[in-house]
Amino acid sequence: MxxxxxxxxxxxxxxxxxxxxxxxxxxxxxxxxxxxxxxxxxxxxxxxxxxxxxxxxxxxxxxxxxxxxFGCLDGTHFKINTPKKDAISYCDRKGNYSIIMQGICDSTFRFLDVFIGYPGSCHDANVWKNSPIYKGITSGEIQLAKDAIILTDSAYPLSKYLIAPYRDNGHLLREEKQFNYYLSSTRVFIEQAFGI
The missing domain is CATH 1.10.10 (Arc Repressor Mutant, subunit A)
Structure with missing residues (x-):
C-alpha cells in the first residue's frame, strides 16, 4: 500500500x-x-x-x-397482524406474519440506511436488490466512499461492495473458517444495532 x-x-x-x-x-x-x-x-x-x-x-x-x-448489512422481521389480503406473502420462515426491515449500520450502531416494507416471505437478497440504496449504488447515483465494503451474512450475493462469508459445505480451509470468524465477529454490529 x-x-x-x-x-x-x-x-x-x-x-x-x-x-x-x-x-x-x-x-x-x-x-x-x-x-x-x-x-x-x-x-x-x-x-x-x-x-x-x-x-x-x-x-x-x-x-x-x-x-x-466496514459497514454491516442485514434484515430483521417485524411481526404484524394477519393481513386481510395476500397473507401468504407475509408469512415468514418461522410461520409468523411480518414485514422486513433492511438496515446498514456502522461500528457506532448508527444506521446509515434503512429500507422497510417488503413481506416476510421475501429473501434478504431480493429485498437488497429492490432497495433504493442498491439501485442508487448500481446506477452511480449513490457514491460509496472509495473502497468501501459492506459486510453481510451468507444470504446476500458477493459483489465489489458486499463481502459475505464462505458458504460452509463442510470442506472449508482453515483460512476460510478464520475469515468467516472475523467477518461474523465484525458483522455482529448490525445485530446489536437492531437489538438496541
Missing part, C-alpha cells in the same frame, strides 16, 4: 476513531490491521512480537479497527 493510500484510509477513518481506545495510535492500529489482512497466516503472537504490543491488545486493535472500516 502506498503512503498516499494509507493517508487516504487514515483520513477516511478519523471521524470514527473516537469509538476506539486511545492507548494506541491510529497509525499503529492501521499498520497492525493491514499487516494481518495482507498476511492471513500470521498469528496474533507474531503480530505482538512484530509491533511490540501484547497479544490481547493486538487482537482488540485488529477487531476495533476492522469495525471502524
Amino acid at each position: 502506498s503512503r498516499e493510500t494509507f493517508a487516504e484510509l487514515k483520513s477516511a477513518l478519523e471521524p470514527f476513531w473516537i469509538t476506539l481506545r486511545r492507548e494506541y495510535s491510529m497509525d499503529q492500529a492501521l499498520h497492525i490491521t493491514l499487516w494481518k489482512l495482507s498476511n492471513s497466516r500470521v498469528t496474533y503472537r507474531e503480530l505482538s512480537d512484530k509491533f511490540d504490543v501484547s497479544k490481547g491488545t493486538v487482537h482488540k486493535i485488529f477487531l476495533k479497527t476492522i469495525n471502524a472500516i
Whole structure:
C-alpha cells in the first residue's frame, strides 16, 4: 500500500476513531490491521512480537479497527397482524406474519440506511436488490466512499461492495473458517444495532 493510500484510509477513518481506545495510535492500529489482512497466516503472537504490543491488545486493535472500516448489512422481521389480503406473502420462515426491515449500520450502531416494507416471505437478497440504496449504488447515483465494503451474512450475493462469508459445505480451509470468524465477529454490529 502506498503512503498516499494509507493517508487516504487514515483520513477516511478519523471521524470514527473516537469509538476506539486511545492507548494506541491510529497509525499503529492501521499498520497492525493491514499487516494481518495482507498476511492471513500470521498469528496474533507474531503480530505482538512484530509491533511490540501484547497479544490481547493486538487482537482488540485488529477487531476495533476492522469495525471502524466496514459497514454491516442485514434484515430483521417485524411481526404484524394477519393481513386481510395476500397473507401468504407475509408469512415468514418461522410461520409468523411480518414485514422486513433492511438496515446498514456502522461500528457506532448508527444506521446509515434503512429500507422497510417488503413481506416476510421475501429473501434478504431480493429485498437488497429492490432497495433504493442498491439501485442508487448500481446506477452511480449513490457514491460509496472509495473502497468501501459492506459486510453481510451468507444470504446476500458477493459483489465489489458486499463481502459475505464462505458458504460452509463442510470442506472449508482453515483460512476460510478464520475469515468467516472475523467477518461474523465484525458483522455482529448490525445485530446489536437492531437489538438496541
